[in-house]
Amino acid sequence: MPIPISAPDPYLDGSLEVGDGNRVYWCAGGNPAGRPVLVVHGGPGSGSSPRQRKAFDPNVFRIVQFDQRGCGRSIPSAADPATNMAVNTTEHLIADMEQLRTHLGIDRWLLYGGSWGSTLILAYAQRFPERVTGIVSVGVTTTRRREIDWLYGGVGRLLPAEYERFRAAVPGGGDLVEGYRRLMEHPDPVVRETAAIEWCRWEDAVIAHESLGRPGQYSAKPDTARSAFVRICTHYFAHAAWLDEGVLLREAGRLAGIPGELVHGRLDLSAPLETAWELAKTWPDSCLHVIDDAGHTGSPAMGEAVARAIARFT
Secondary structure, three states, X not given: OOOOOOOOOEEEEEEEEEEOOEEEEEEEEEOOOOEEEEEEOOOOOOOOXXXXXXXXXXXXXXXXXXXXXXXXXXXXXXXXXOOOHHHOOHHHHHHHHHHHHHHOOOOOEEEEEEEHXXXXXXXXXXXXXXXXXXXXXXXXXXXXXXXXXXHOOHHHHOOHHHHHHHHXXXXXXXXXXXXXXXXXXXXXXXXXXXXXXXXXXXHHHHHHOOOOOOOOOOOOOOHHHHHHHHHHHHHHHHOHHHOOOOHHHHOHHHHOXXXXXXXXXXXXXXXXXXXXXXXXXXXXXXXXXXXXXXEOOEOHHHHHHHHHHHHOOO
């Protein structure tokens, strides 16, 4: 399948009222009569970007994106300390996706997501399997406690100097993710900004040590986007995304009949291959592609594998 050299411009966009005072930004690009695909961004809280549309042939696909609650062009922004985070949970996002599907008049769609996006599309697909034609998941995560504990704890054994700095930002130590969550709720904007900077510094340290990693991408976010990203990340990860431990693996049988393409880098330090391997074993209709030279941020070989995975659904 040829890969577009540039992201197709949206032919339609809007702001969907989803309740709780939230409006979710969405856009659709490509072929209005094409095969619907929902492109789900990671983070959580990273927001959608035109770059995420590049993998899809605009002549074949109707490419739908949305900014999850609190980030991107959705309002209110999580960067605003007055924004109520109690109405920003995995359950809310699943409901938003289903409301968007109905709003756009789409019967069934392909789901595409990476990192946190893979967790969210798995949760949605297990809730609404009849609405899903297939799944392409890149950098597979299920946001189990063990995965969170690895990224914000275990991997620190490989990066002791960087991890020491990450820990030092939380007074009193203890659960670092919860500690950073509390800092992001602090009334002092300087405290919140410092916490956001240190959180992103750690995220960058992990990917910078991957083969072919792209260092600096978290810290390079504009101030408002960075604050929203870290506030949402810490909120979700402190609560393990409100998912029972291992539920997305235990309930993978609900995906029976849905074809899945799992693409994962063997050198992924942020999200070790273990989770993708376990999911592939419990989901018979899935196929796991392990990319030897790729980490969490990918590689040219991973890009080619993703293109082949998408081509399965053309």
